[in-house]
Amino acid sequence: xxxxxxxxxxxxxxxxxxxxxxxxxxxxxxxxxxxxxxxxxxxxxxxxxxxxxxxxxxxxxxxxxxxxx
Numbered sequence: 001x002x003x004x005x006x007x008x009x010x011x012x013x014x015x016x017x018x019x020x021x022x023x024x025x026x027x028x029x030x031x032x033x034x035x036x037x038x039x040x041x042x043x044x045x046x047x048x049x050x051x052x053x054x055x056x057x058x059x060x061x062x063x064x065x066x067x068x069x
């Protein structure tokens with residue numbers, strides 16, 4: 001399976017709580033409707049689901065590189 005990586009501006013903080021993103025982040029739809037870059041903790045509270053059209057989880061590999069989980 002070919003690995004996929006975040007392609008775009010590298011996020012540095014959660015768009016909900018402002019916490020720095022260190023190990024993982026989720027680019028996903030919130031329960032309120034809008035999409036956000038979220039830390040795992042905010043995703044547990046505000047996130048909708050993961051999957052095609054719902055949201056994707058990424059893990060930190062090295063500076064500037066986030067791999068899709």
